[in-house]
Amino acid sequence: MDVSRRRFTLFCGLASFVLAVISWILWLLLTPTGTQGTFVLVIYRGDTFDQVKLELERQRLIRSRFWFERLARWKGLPTKLKAGIYRIPTPISLWQLTKWLAEAKPELVRLTIWEGMMAREIAERVERLGLGEAEKFMEIVKNPQGKVRLPFDWQGDLEGLLFPATYYVPPLRPGDEAYLVQLM
Structure with a gap:
C-alpha cells in the first residue's frame, strides 16, 4: 500500500509539473x-x-x-x-x-522621378523620403566609377541618365545611396 501511494504521489507531482510547463508554453504562445x-x-x-x-x-x-x-x-x-x-x-x-x-x-517607399528632373532634385527627394543623404547621392551620381555597375562603358557623371519612373523601394540604411543609383 505504501508503494502504491508513493507511485500515485509521484504521478500526481509529475502530472502537475507537465501541466504547469504546458500552461506556461501556451501562455507564451497565445x-x-x-x-x-x-x-x-x-x-x-x-x-x-x-x-x-x-x-x-x-x-x-x-x-x-x-x-x-x-x-x-x-x-x-x-x-x-x-x-x-x-x-x-x-x-x-x-x-x-x-x-x-x-x-x-x-x-515600400514610393519614389517618383519625373522626366527632366535634375540629379539635385532627385537627391533632395531621396533625402526627404528618408532613403539616403542628398550629398552622398550626388557624390555617387557625379563619380559613379567603382560605386555602381553600369550596363555600358561610361566615363563621367550620371546627370541625365537616371531613368524617370516610379520606384518602390524598401527602407534603406544610411550608406545605401549606391543601391538607389544602381536601381535607376
Whole structure:
C-alpha cells in the first residue's frame, strides 16, 4: 500500500509539473502582448532575421526568443520576411505575430522621378523620403566609377541618365545611396 501511494504521489507531482510547463508554453504562445494600437516595424534592406527578432524582442512583442524562433522557422518566416514597413496590430500573441508576419505584404517607399528632373532634385527627394543623404547621392551620381555597375562603358557623371519612373523601394540604411543609383 505504501508503494502504491508513493507511485500515485509521484504521478500526481509529475502530472502537475507537465501541466504547469504546458500552461506556461501556451501562455507564451497565445497571450497577447503590446499596447492597443499599431506597432510599426521597419525592416531595412539587408537586415537579417536575427536583427528583426531582436527588434521585436526589444519592443516587447515577443516574450520568448526561443519559441518565436521555433514558430518562425516552422512557418518559414526567415525566408518569407522581406524588407519594408509592417504595421502590426497590437496587442498580438506570439502565434498570431508569426502568422501575420508570414502572410503580410510590406509597404515600400514610393519614389517618383519625373522626366527632366535634375540629379539635385532627385537627391533632395531621396533625402526627404528618408532613403539616403542628398550629398552622398550626388557624390555617387557625379563619380559613379567603382560605386555602381553600369550596363555600358561610361566615363563621367550620371546627370541625365537616371531613368524617370516610379520606384518602390524598401527602407534603406544610411550608406545605401549606391543601391538607389544602381536601381535607376
